[in-house]
Amino acid sequence: MILKSIKGTKDILPSDSSRWQYVEQVVRGVFHRYNYKEIRTPMFELTSLFSRSIGELTDIVGKEMYTFTDRSGDSVTLRPEGTASVVRSYIQNNLGEAQPLVKVYYIAPMFRQERPQAGRLRQFHQFGAEAIGSPTPETDVEIIAMAAEIYRQFGITNFTLKINSVGDEECRPRYKELLRTELMTIADQLSVESQKRIEQNPMRVLDSKDEKDLALTKDMPRITDHLNEECAVHFERVKELLTLMGIPFVVDPRLVRGLDYYTKTAFELTSDELGSQSALAGGGRYDLLTQELGGKQTPAVGFAAGIERLMMVLEKNNFTVPALRPALFLAAADEASRGWTIVTTMELRSRGVAVETDFLQRSLKAQMREADRQLARHVVVVGAHELAAGRATLRNLDDHTNREVELGLLADAVMR
């Protein structure tokens, strides 16, 4: 086999597509109840949209983007996440002019050029939502509650909600400077990666998974102790509302997340059933992004979740979705009756019945086996005898019962 799919991409085969459809349907249902409307943006954008929004120094922009030069010489990139495109569309289409708060969701493929592993693909799928136009902590909580609700809909309760506040343009720089100074004093003991980050993004040092780093930075100042009044009040209110709603959470002052645009609330949903890539979903507030991309200053908050990772948890839980089944399989007992079966199959289909028939000129036994394999609910064998009588035996493959039906009333007989 010379032509194969690109590394880190996967086919969603007929055997699992119904599972995907079911998952998407449940997700859409929750978004609908929260009154979020779908937005579909292009799969690729000008590279600068992502580098400017996600941040030049992030891993995503620095080493994970699928970037190409197109025939006109423009640098374009397959979207690595959803928020940048949504905000671009929000600005470009003046969505904020029609209403003060825009609530949208997406279910879409994303692309990052990394080495694949369990729970990580180069093309993967996310659902996510953005509430653009509201500065209130209530909106943060709606987003968080909605994400948690989706997992609950699938019977997944075994996840941890971690939240933090990363401050705003006023208190974060101040905290970063304080932290940087502190980190300098132990710089030579930190891991190489962390040393590099002291300058560029000291908060990511705290987020390091290196055990030595963790021990060394244990008593470093926490951002939650250095928020300004506004951020602190906001964070308190988020925690208060989550508590009132009965949504369990843990405050993780080290939580930073890999995108630069977050302000105030940042959160993450993790599962311990996932192995190394444990993040189910993540999100936060991004009050400065719209302005950063050339729009009016507009507060916003959102989240994104990995569908493959949700699928992995569902599989661990032996979650099954009902199979899609034909209501009827029309079998031909002899060659002369095949004309009738194929025409009738088409007629019944246009009347709304899911019908399958034989296309391989197979023996009756083979047709029966096919009906069984397709999980057809009923089968009717039609031959010269039935066509003459205008009646046939309708067999229910689930309870193995037979009954006589008029051929003209087949649709009613199997639809009920």
Next chain:
RNA sequence: GUGGCCAUAGUUCAGUCGGUUAGAACGCCAGGUUGUGGCCCUGGAGGUCGUGGGUUCAAGUCCCACUGGUCACCCCA
């Protein structure tokens, strides 16, 4: 980008110390007395042993390279 492990039928895997026509299970196909599935029985099809080189009288088996997969690191969904 770095590292560990792996690569034999459609799938999951056996394959001894290197030795003759590479096996099993499941799946697939066909039969098991005139026209009724699932279970059972019988038979059948299906493999360039990932690719290329090397060692050897002899390589699925040993060595090297490459490719692919997988898991982990970094980071994230």
